[in-house]
Amino acid sequence: MGARRRRERDEEFTDFVEQASPELLRVGWFLTGEVHAAQDLVQSALLRTYRRWHRIDPPRAVAYTRTVMVNQSRDDWRRRGAGRVSARPDAGEHQPATPDHATTTAEQDRVVRLLRRLPPQQRAVVVLRYYCDLSERDCADELGISTGAVKSAASRGLARLREHLTHEEVTS
Amino acid sequence: MSIDIEEQVRRELATSPTPPGLQLEAATTTRAAARAYRRRRAVQVVAAGAAVLLVPATLAWAAGDLPDPTARVLPASPWTCPVSGWHSEPVVDVDELAGVSIPLSTGDHVIAGLATGCPFDALVMALSSDGTAEDPTRLRTRLLIERDAGTEHQGAGFVDLPSDDGQALGLVLPRASDDLMLIGPGEVRTPAVDPRPVPGTGLEAAAIEGATMADRPLALLRRGGDGLLRTDWLDVGSPAPRAWSGEDPYLTDTWVAQDAQGQQWVMHGGEVRGPFAPSSSPRGFLFEHGDPSSVDLVVLTPGPGELVVDGVSTDPWEQLATDDTTATELTVTTTRLHLDELVALEVSWLPEGHSELRRVSLDD
Numbered sequence: 001m002g003a004r005r006r007r008e009r010d011e012e013f014t015d016f017v018e019q020a021s022p023e024l025l026r027v028g029w030f031l032t033g034e035v036h037a038a039q040d041l042v043q044s045a046l047l048r049t050y051r052r053w054h055r056i057d058p059p060r061a062v063a064y065t066r067t068v069m070v071n072q073s074r075d076d077w078r079r080r081g082a083g084r085v086s087a088r089p090d091a092g093e094h095q096p097a098t099p100d101h102a103t104t105t106a107e108q109d110r111v112v113r114l115l116r117r118l119p120p121q122q123r124a125v126v127v128l129r130y131y132c133d134l135s136e137r138d139c140a141d142e143l144g145i146s147t148g149a150v151k152s153a154a155s156r157g158l159a160r161l162r163e164h165l166t167h168e169e170v171t172s
Numbered sequence: 173m174s175i176d177i178e179e180q181v182r183r184e185l186a187t188s189p190t191p192p193g194l195q196l197e198a199a200t201t202t203r204a205a206a207r208a209y210r211r212r213r214a215v216q217v218v219a220a221g222a223a224v225l226l227v228p229a230t231l232a233w234a235a236g237d238l239p240d241p242t243a244r245v246l247p248a249s250p251w252t253c254p255v256s257g258w259h260s261e262p263v264v265d266v267d268e269l270a271g272v273s274i275p276l277s278t279g280d281h282v283i284a285g286l287a288t289g290c291p292f293d294a295l296v297m298a299l300s301s302d303g304t305a306e307d308p309t310r311l312r313t314r315l316l317i318e319r320d321a322g323t324e325h326q327g328a329g330f331v332d333l334p335s336d337d338g339q340a341l342g343l344v345l346p347r348a349s350d351d352l353m354l355i356g357p358g359e360v361r362t363p364a365v366d367p368r369p370v371p372g373t374g375l376e377a378a379a380i381e382g383a384t385m386a387d388r389p390l391a392l393l394r395r396g397g398d399g400l401l402r403t404d405w406l407d408v409g410s411p412a413p414r415a416w417s418g419e420d421p422y423l424t425d426t427w428v429a430q431d432a433q434g435q436q437w438v439m440h441g442g443e444v445r446g447p448f449a450p451s452s453s454p455r456g457f458l459f460e461h462g463d464p465s466s467v468d469l470v471v472l473t474p475g476p477g478e479l480v481v482d483g484v485s486t487d488p489w490e491q492l493a494t495d496d497t498t499a500t501e502l503t504v505t506t507t508r509l510h511l512d513e514l515v516a517l518e519v520s521w522l523p524e525g526h527s528e529l530r531r532v533s534l535d536d
Contacts, residue, residue, distance in 0.1 A: 010206055110184065
């Protein structure tokens with residue numbers, strides 16, 4: 001690859017990162033519940049996207065990167081052990097600046113906290129279906145599973161989320 | 173599922189605040205990606221082994237002829253490396269180099285070392301013609317590549333070492349690699365190796381006696397210093413169809429692969445099963461994984477669908493189609509079965525778009 005083509009490729013890729021990274025980072029945040037882990041996940045996925053940049057249809061680049069992120073986060077989850085709860089200070093919620101902000105953040109981050117209680121596949125399906133607004137078919141394509149498995153994971157994931165939400169509302 | 177919970181989750185995800193600091197700098201990310209890409213390209217050359225290296229190495233070194241087709245000895249090139257010790261013949265006069273570290277040899281055969289003093293430090297996988305490890309005055313280079321410390325933890329390198337005593341497969345591995353398993357042809361074996369550190373690098377060199385690339389082994393499985401399993405595919409350049417789980421073919425917990433002999437293998441959690449003949453019938457493998465209350469089930473099916481265990485649809489852990497470069501369609505589904513929930517361990521497969529279950533034969 002010549003220097004000019006490399007430069008063009010890098011410029012294209014930089015534009016892509018600028019446009020896509022805010023949403024990708026939020027997906028990473030929902031998948032991991034940790035700021036640094038989300039950044040690592042997105043960066044790691046972007047490295048792989050860069051490697052295949054010449055083979056990726058531009059409109060599919062976000063989807064490809066998301067697929068890599070989901071696979072990577074699932075592998076990380078398995079490597080760390082399913083029951084591990086991060087001891088990192090930013091795990092699950094960031095540090096609030098003020099007490100008022102703390103209350104707001106904790107409440108608004110409730111969904112992140114609850115997502116972390118789901119197994120990775122259910123979590124990924126919930127994020128792709130209800131944050132990225134993908135259809136069951138598109139979700140299945142991105143995850144490399146059947147639409148039946150997407151339906152099943154979404155149903156189970158939502159059921160668990162509802163249980164947790166109900167429990168939190170009762171205990172509060 | 174009620175619409176309420178769907179809408180609530182949708183709303184909460186949409187309104188959840190983005191934590192402070194959750195951002196990336198695009199230009200920095202691109203630079204890091206470009207750097208990693210170049211390093212990966214370099215390590216892929218190493219990992220691909222001598223057969224694949226022949227072309228880029230020949231180009232890189234502006235090679236002349238290959239005097240010994242069996243040994244595929246590559247001439248070092250005076251055009252790309254101005255050190256006077258490099259000859260147009262396939263010989264390196266290491267006295268002309270600033271230094272060379274040769275940690276391991278079998279008889280006259282030097283397996284690996286680090287040559288310094290060239291415009292770049294070079295990782296040498298070499299066989300010695302006129303020298304030995306103790307007196308490596310002149311080395312007939314076998315494979316020589318620019319050393320890149322950034323790639324050393326990723327891939328392994330391989331080279332054949334023909335000798336009077338038989339054959340050996342020379343390996344260069346990231347340091348602290350453990351639990352080596354050589355897969356194929358026809359068997360899985362745990363090679364007896366005595367890795368030696370290559371000074372000045374994060375690498376170790378070792379030799380597996382009685383194995384060669386020419387035998388077409390499929391892969392080397394190893395556990396890295398970080399405890400993760402890595403697979404280095406030796407059967408490179410062959411059209412053997414492969415299926416592997418996970419995005420990264422080098423770092424994975426589960427894979428299924430077909431070797432150059434047309435036989436298939438399945439690996440999960442470091443345990444390898446095979447070889448077995450490819451089949452269009454669904455086939456399952458049970459793997460223990462350290463928790464006696466459950467087992468992992470890996471099922472190979474000729475397409476996507478659902479797994480049904482004792483009449484209950486399972487929630488797959490992962491389900492991946494064959495790599496898109498392969499001709500053979502195969503879907504690999506992994507799931508964890510809890511023993512206290514099992515009745516008869518009858519596993520079936522419901523192909524996507526069909527209503528008739530097909531029985532999955534289980535191999536222990």
